[in-house]
Amino acid sequence: xxxxxxxxxxxxxxxxxxxxxxxxxxxxxxxxxxxxxxxxxxxxxxxxxxxxxxxxxxxxxxxxxxxxxxxxxxxxxxxxxxxxxxxxxxxxxxxxxxxxxxxxxxxxxxxxxxxxxxxxxxxxxxxxxxxxxxxxxxxxxxxxxxxxxxxxxxxxxxxxxxxxxxxxxxxxxxxxxxxxxxxxxx
Numbered sequence: 001x002x003x004x005x006x007x008x009x010x011x012x013x014x015x016x017x018x019x020x021x022x023x024x025x026x027x028x029x030x031x032x033x034x035x036x037x038x039x040x041x042x043x044x045x046x047x048x049x050x051x052x053x054x055x056x057x058x059x060x061x062x063x064x065x066x067x068x069x070x071x072x073x074x075x076x077x078x079x080x081x082x083x084x085x086x087x088x089x090x091x092x093x094x095x096x097x098x099x100x101x102x103x104x105x106x107x108x109x110x111x112x113x114x115x116x117x118x119x120x121x122x123x124x125x126x127x128x129x130x131x132x133x134x135x136x137x138x139x140x141x142x143x144x145x146x147x148x149x150x151x152x153x154x155x156x157x158x159x160x161x162x163x164x165x166x167x168x169x170x171x172x173x174x175x176x177x178x179x180x181x182x183x184x185x186x
Contacts, residue, residue: 001185004029004039006065008055010047010080014170018178032060041074041185044081046132046168049105052080053095062096069098074161076181082164083135090138099162100141106133121148121156124176129155129167136166158184 003019005012007028019026027037042065044052056062069075069085075098077085084095088102114132121127122145129150137154140146148156148165155166156177163184169177 001041001182002026002037002039003041003043003182003185004034004037005043006045006052006081008047008059009051010045011078011168011170012043012045012047014168015043015045015078015178018170018175022175022178022182024178024182029061032064035061035064041076041181042068043181044075044077044084045170046079046081049080049083049095050092052084056084056095066096066098069096069162072161074163074181074185076163076165076178076184078165078168078170079132079134082137082166085162085164086137087141088139099157099159099164100144101137101157101159101164102139102141103135104138105135117150119148119150119155121177121180123147124180127169127174127176128172129165129169130171131155131167132171134166137164 003026005015007030085099086101086103087097090104116130144159
């Protein structure tokens with residue numbers, strides 16, 4: 001099993017370090033030709049969603065990645081990755097639009113609005129959650145399942161092959177969210 005990590009911008013190295021801890025093979029996707037490398041799943045990291053969307057289009061990777069996700073490839077989006085996957089984004093056009101959720105960008109404010117909490121994640125238990133200029137999920141549709149909430153807001157969800165978190169588990173020591181994703185791949 002090999003996981004591709006979108007490495008255009010954002011916290012991709014931290015995801016790689018987390019996968020290393022779990023013994024999962026992975027590589028970074030930086031340009032169109034990297035998509036020719038065989039992989040079984042994809043991580044869309046945190047960062048700046050509008051920049052990432054622009055780079056996906058400019059690099060010619062947008063349609064290929066969207067089709068892989070639509071065809072069932074497991075994908076995990078954290079923070080900006082969550083925004084990229086959402087079908088609806090408040091005050092912005094959707095990007096990949098593969099997951100039946102509506103998202104509020106920068107919902108917790110700017111960098112100064114960043115915070116840490118510990119909350120219940122369905123099927124895992126109480127986990128650390130670091131929010132950095134984080135979005136939250138305003139609404140879920142269809143077959144989307146709520147996995148975690150913080151302060152009454154939806155901060156993690158799953159729809160079939162797609163997993164999203166508004167927080168950054170890759171910046172903490174707890175490997176359980178990444179293990180959850182690896183279990184989805186199997």
